[in-house]
Amino acid sequence: MTEKMVVIKQSSDLPDQLECHANLLQISQALVGQLNDNDMEAANHSIQQLCRLRESSLFQDIGKLTRRLHESLNSFSHDEKLETLMHEGLPDAKKRLDYVVQITEESAHKTLAIVENCMPMVKQITEQAQGLHNSRCTEKKSTGIKVDTDTFLLQTIKDGKLLSSYLTDVLMAQSYQDISGQIIQRVIKLVQDIETSLVAMIRTCHIEIDDNQLNHSVTKTTTTENHKYSNNALDNDESGNDKLNNHGYGPVVPGVNHSGEKMEAAFNKDNKEENKILQNQDDVDELLSTLGF
Amino acid sequence: MKILVVDDFSTMRRIVKNLLNELGFNNIVEADDGNTALPILEKGGIDFLVTDWNMPGMAGIDLLKAVRAHQELSTLPVLMVTAEAKRDQIMEAAQAGVNGYVVKPFTADTLREKVEKVFERLQGAA
Numbered sequence: 001m002t003e004k005m006v007v008i009k010q011s012s013d014l015p016d017q018l019e020c021h022a023n024l025l026q027i028s029q030a031l032v033g034q035l036n037d038n039d040m041e042a043a044n045h046s047i048q049q050l051c052r053l054r055e056s057s058l059f060q061d062i063g064k065l066t067r068r069l070h071e072s073l074n075s076f077s078h079d080e081k082l083e084t085l086m087h088e089g090l091p092d093a094k095k096r097l098d099y100v101v102q103i104t105e106e107s108a109h110k111t112l113a114i115v116e117n118c119m120p121m122v123k124q125i126t127e128q129a130q131g132l133h134n135s136r137c138t139e140k141k142s143t144g145i146k147v148d149t150d151t152f153l154l155q156t157i158k159d160g161k162l163l164s165s166y167l168t169d170v171l172m173a174q175s176y177q178d179i180s181g182q183i184i185q186r187v188i189k190l191v192q193d194i195e196t197s198l199v200a201m202i203r204t205c206h207i208e209i210d211d212n213q214l215n216h217s218v219t220k221t222t223t224t225e226n227h228k229y230s231n232n233a234l235d236n237d238e239s240g241n242d243k244l245n246n247h248g249y250g251p252v253v254p255g256v257n258h259s260g261e262k263m264e265a266a267f268n269k270d271n272k273e274e275n276k277i278l279q280n281q282d283d284v285d286e287l288l289s290t291l292g293f
Numbered sequence: 294m295k296i297l298v299v300d301d302f303s304t305m306r307r308i309v310k311n312l313l314n315e316l317g318f319n320n321i322v323e324a325d326d327g328n329t330a331l332p333i334l335e336k337g338g339i340d341f342l343v344t345d346w347n348m349p350g351m352a353g354i355d356l357l358k359a360v361r362a363h364q365e366l367s368t369l370p371v372l373m374v375t376a377e378a379k380r381d382q383i384m385e386a387a388q389a390g391v392n393g394y395v396v397k398p399f400t401a402d403t404l405r406e407k408v409e410k411v412f413e414r415l416q417g418a419a
Contacts, residue, residue, distance in 0.1 A: 105302075105303070105304060108304040109303070109304060109307070112304065112307050112308070112311070115311070116311065119311075168312075168315065168401050169401075171308055171311055171312070171401075172308065172312075172398075172399075172400060172401050174304055174308060175304070175305060175308055175397065175398050175399075176398070177302065177304040177305075178300070178302040178304055178305040178376075178397065179376060179397060179398060181302055182302075182347065182376060246352040246354050246355050247346075247347050247348070247349075247352045248346050248347040248352065248354075248375070248376075248377040248382065249377060249379060249382075250347060250376060250377075251376035251397065252376070252378055275379060275380070275381065276379065276380045277378050277379055277380075278378045278379070278380060278383065278396070279378075280396070281395065281396055281399060281403050284378070284383055284394055284395075284396050287380060287383055287384070288383065288387060288394060291384065291387045293387065293393075
C-alpha cells in the first residue's frame with residue numbers, strides 16, 4: 001500500500017455533497033496515479049474505497065428518510081388536534097347527526113299524528129254534509145229549504161274533499177324523514193370508518209388509547225330508529241361501491257357519487273348499463289315494462 | 294285483506310299505512326326488517342306484502358327471495374317501496390319475482406296506482 005492511498009474521512013455527521021464530491025475526486029485521482037504506476041494492489045483498494053463511498057452515501061440517504069419518517073410520525077402522534085378530533089370531534093359529529101335523525105323523526109311523527117287526527121274528522125264532516133244535503137234535496141220540494149243552507153253544504157262537501165287531499169299531501173311530505181335519515185346514517189357510517197382508521201393509525205404510532213373511551217366512541221350510536229349501517233352488519237362490496245351486500249346503495253343524492261364514478265357519469269355516461277341510476281318512477285316503469293311487467 | 298308493511302323507518306311505515314287506509318285497507322300489521330317480517334308471514338294470514346329494500350338485518354330483497362322460496366308463501370303478492378333506484382337492483386327484484394316496484398320519494402297516487410295494478414294483474418291471472 002502506498003502513501004497515495006487516501007483515508008476517507010468518516011464522520012458521524014452526514015457529509016455534505018461537497019465533501020462527498022471531494023472524496024470521490026481525491027480517490028479517483030489517486031486511482032489514476034496507481035494505474036499509471038501499475039500498482040494494482042493500491043488500485044484495487046481505491047476501487048473498494050469508491051464502492052464503500054457510494055454505499056455509504058446510499059445508506060446516509062436512507063437514514064435521512066428514516067429520520068424524517070420517524071419525526072413525522074412523532075409529530076403526528078403529538079398532534080393535539082388529531083387527538084381532539086378522535087376523542088371529541090368525531091363522536092360529537094355522530095351525536096349531532098343522530099340528533100338530527102331523532103328530531104326529524106319526532107317532528108314527522110308529530111305531524112303525522114295531527115294529520116291522522118284530522119283525517120277522520122274531515123271525512124265525517126264531509127259525509128255528514130253529503131247526507132244532510134241529500135236529505136234536504138228530497139225535502140226541498142215540499143218544504144222550501146233555504147238555498148243558502150244547501151250552498152253551505154255543497155261548499156262543505158267540496159272543501160272537505162280538498163282538505164282531505166291537502167292532508168294526504170302533508171302526510172306524504174313527511175317521507176323526507178326516511179330519505180334524509182338514510183342519507184345521514186350513511187354519513188354516520190363514514191365518520192365511524194374514519195374514526196376506526198384514525199384509531200388504527202394512532203395505535204401504530206404507539207400512543208396509549210383509553211380502550212373504554214375508544215369502545216364508547218366507536219360503538220354504534222343510537223337513535224330511536226334502527227341504524228341501517230351498524231359497524232359489522234354491512235361491508236363495502238368488492239368494487240368499493242356504496243352498495244352494502246344486499247342492503248343497497250341508499251337514496252340518490254344529487255352531486256354525490258354512488259357508483260365509484262362521477263355522478264354525471266353514473267347518470268348519463270355510465271359505461272356499465274346495470275349501474276345506471278334511474279331518475280324517477282317513469283324510468284322504473286319503463287324498465288319493468290321491458291321485462292314484461 | 295291483511296297487509297304487512299315492512300320498513301325500518303317508523304315514519305314511512307306510518308305513511309304507507311295511512312295511504313293504504315285511504316284505499317280501504319284497514320287490517321295492517323308492521324315489521325321493521327326481513328327478520329321480524331318472516332315469522333309474521335310464516336304464521337299465515339297475510340295477503341299482501343309491502344317492503345322496503347334497505348333495512349338492517351334481513352334486507353327487503355332477501356325477504357322477497359325467502360318468500361318466493363317458501364312453499365306456502367311463494368305466490369304472495371309483494372310490492373317493493375324503496376329508495377334503491379339502480380337498474381341492476383330493479384332487474385334483480387323483477388327476477389326474484391316482485392309484483393311491483395315504487396321508488397322513494399313517491400306520491401300517494403303512485404302508490405295507489407301500483408297497489409291497484411298488482412291486484413288487477415293477480416285477478417287477471419286467476
